[in-house]
Amino acid sequence: MATPTLERVNVYPVKSLDPHDTLQRVEVREDGGLAYDREFAIVEASGEYVNGKNEPRIHELRSWFDPKAGRLTLCGPDGDPAAFDVDDSGGIEAWLTEFFGRPVELRRDETGGFPDDMLASGPTVVAAATLEAVAGWFDGIDAAGMERRLRPNLVVSGVEPFWEDRLYADR
Template identity: 55%
Template sequence: MRTSTRRRTRPKTSNVSREGATATLRRITTFPVKSLDPQSLASVDVVENGGLAGDREFALVDADGEYVNGKRTAAIHRVRSSVDRERGTVTLRAPETESVTAPIDADSEALTDWLSRYFDDPVSLRRDRAGGFPDDTQASGPTVVSTATIRELASWYEGVDVESMRRRLRANLEVDGVPAFWEDRLFSDRDRRVAFEVGDVRLKGVNPCQRCVVPSRDPETGEAHPGFRETFVEKRRETMPDWSGGDWFDHHFRVMVNTVVPESEWGKTLSVGDEVRVLETVPNE
């Protein structure tokens, strides 16, 4: 069995899968409101903190300013959201609750009233135009996973299809043309990072994302899948590829890669169809 203290060597520099296909950006997803529904895009700009334009630009907070999210309440999974950027509005829907369409603004009384009634607690919308509210403030770049990884994970669970697993993981960038867990090439040890390019945008992979309770829940209902974490840990350990492992794996409830984007890349554009190229390993500055 592979131990968690094995030190990783320099990743194999490759943008080609074992089947000979080129690694390609297949899907770009942002989440306009943190913890709510995704939005698929053909292209997106990199913004000030290295995140994606419009990603988690808004967040739900309680009276103490704490996030109202999937880590704290399963009820959020039952909220459907749709953001109309052109009109500057958001529509919220939930079972047995009248829907609301209102300007997507932190000062919107209509949204505050709807959210507070649904969660039965004071809840309001907060906005950050410069970088949003990333899940990892130390690695605030887009998260990366491969299509094959999503398929592999879905195969571990009865009744969980690929789209459900995609929504559970909530990744920003999905790479196709590569084998499952290929994205594990994009991180190294804790004192190093892996440089890679998507199109002409240079990013650095930091670590495999430590998962919380959210992936274990149905993204539509919030219902927990029995034994989700236990199955994940067992299968992740069994299927760990040769290029993965290392000192990040103090436990195996990790998948997807967190990144940072150098300031030199802010303002550049990522587009579906961009080639993905793994470059060199660099020191963690």
């Protein structure tokens, strides 16, 4: 019998950017989501999210978040990091606008974040074996790369691929 083990807890402070994955514990918000998860979103002038579906350059952007210090660090392919206080939305927006070459806005929602699914806004769960299996379907991507693309909050080890499917029922 498989023994599910919680391997990693990831929160994605800025929707579509890198995870903050050094948490040993995280608060669950009133809406069921995790604290800091998708608390910020980069938005086009049209109101659409800037994400990997509509902006390939987002994959060139690295980010680090320090919740205790309230700092967000961004780094483009040039390798020159820029650190900001999270309350300095003007500075962050100016940096992102220059990076993307068009005006963008940084929005913040500390109460519910910006989940993809507003009806099921809680944490997403995936088995590490699922990440490995799905990565095997594509050339040039490994399990870590697949995790960056699928963006799960909870990664479970010690179970077979697609184990997480049994956790869900019809809504």
